[in-house]
Amino acid sequence: MGTYTWAIIIGVIAGLMVRIRLLRTDYRQYPTYLHGQIIHLSLGFIAAGLGAIAVPALLTKDYTAITFLVLAAQQFRDVRNMERETLSKLDEMELVQRGASYIEGIALVFEGRNYLVILSAFLVSLTVVLAHWYGGIAVGVVAIVAAGYLRSGKYLEHIADVSLAPLRMEGANLYVDNIYLMNIGLQDNRDRIMEQGVGVVATPKNRNCALTLANIGQRQAILFDVSSVLGVFRDTGEPSLVPLSKLDLDDGRLGILVLPQNRDPERVIQVIKKVPVLESAVRMPTERPEKHFKIR
Known part of the structure; x- marks a missing residue:
């Protein structure tokens, strides 16, 4: 040949x-x-x-x-x-x-x-x-x-420090650490969330990471990956039993509530650390030269 x-x-x-x-x-x-x-x-x-x-x-x-x-x-x-x-x-x-x-x-x-x-x-x-x-x-x-x-590519552990945080109820309001998550009306749902839920706080490592972590798509990817690996403790028609995330607007930390079927806090942390960083979520404003911000 x-x-x-x-x-x-x-x-x-x-x-x-x-x-x-x-x-x-x-x-x-x-x-x-x-x-x-x-x-x-x-x-x-x-x-x-x-x-x-x-x-x-x-x-x-x-x-x-x-x-x-x-x-x-x-x-x-x-x-x-x-x-x-x-x-x-x-x-x-x-x-x-x-x-x-x-x-x-x-x-x-x-x-x-x-x-x-x-x-x-x-x-x-x-x-x-x-x-x-x-x-x-x-x-x-x-x-x-x-x-x-x-x-x-990069994982969440490269842009944020991930740690467990306590869940607490103040009346009908649910918090993870000091980050407000949502209002839960039914006592039965409050009890199930406190029994089955796991609270996590992701602390961004710098300003760029904070903007990436705040991206809605990136936050949804975290919730999906945890639910895919560990299951989710909910069924259709239960809007209160849903994993969610909320930002602390003061310091950029992300509070996360997950409801795994098999409640294992250490595995939850491991899964969240390995969530991929989405390319569409990456923001790096500190990398831009100041001259690009001049007003014409």
């Missing part, structure tokens, strides 16, 4: 391995096993093929073949829309919902990972052509290892 053939074969294999490395079904049960994974692996194979074939097409000056990359970009944008619509429909059936920000983040990740597969296959294919097959395999191994580091 010729050099170009080896470049395509090794590039496709490396790209597919990168996609497998990036594919993981976790506590959110997404992508679903087995059919959801087959869909994403098939798209990964297509992306790897496009990236690997691009190099021989360019070197043989077959520039019309590059137009397939443009079509692929459109198809992967459609994948993002498909993921968004699917998760939005599923979210309607959840007792504690993910929220639009979490769904958009998941959809964005699945689109971006296909582009990463194209890039990996392209680099491996190019290396095979320029530096022989063993060079391409080396680049492929590096890409697979790097994909493992790119699979996860």
Whole structure:
């Protein structure tokens, strides 16, 4: 077989391995096993093929073949829309919902990972052509290892200190530490919340983290993840038995009430610390130069 053939074969294999490395079904049960994974692996194979074939097409000056990359970009944008619509429909059936920000983040990740597969296959294919097959395999191994580091971003423990806090009732008002949460009218609901509920306070590490923590989407992601891992002590038609979070407007702390089916405060802390920081929630106003704030 010729050099170009080896470049395509090794590039496709490396790209597919990168996609497998990036594919993981976790506590959110997404992508679903087995059919959801087959869909994403098939798209990964297509992306790897496009990236690997691009190099021989360019070197043989077959520039019309590059137009397939443009079509692929459109198809992967459609994948993002498909993921968004699917998760939005599923979210309607959840007792504690993910929220639009979490769904958009998941959809964005699945689109971006296909582009990463194209890039990996392209680099491996190019290396095979320029530096022989063993060079391409080396680049492929590096890409697979790097994909493992790119699979996860920051967690909540990176932007906030998470600790347990006492729940208390003052009349019908519920507090976690000194942060007001809500008014509970029925005595039965008060008793169940005090018996089953766990109070948590997340203290932001700086001003940027405080704004990220205040984001509604980020707060909903915290409640959803805890409910996914530990269950939720509620059913439909019980608006008082719902996990929620409230800000302390004075110092930016976030008070959190969770109602796990299996009440284990230490596990609640562990889960909250591992909640991913949503890209759409990140705010860094202190990084902007002062000249950008001048009034014209």
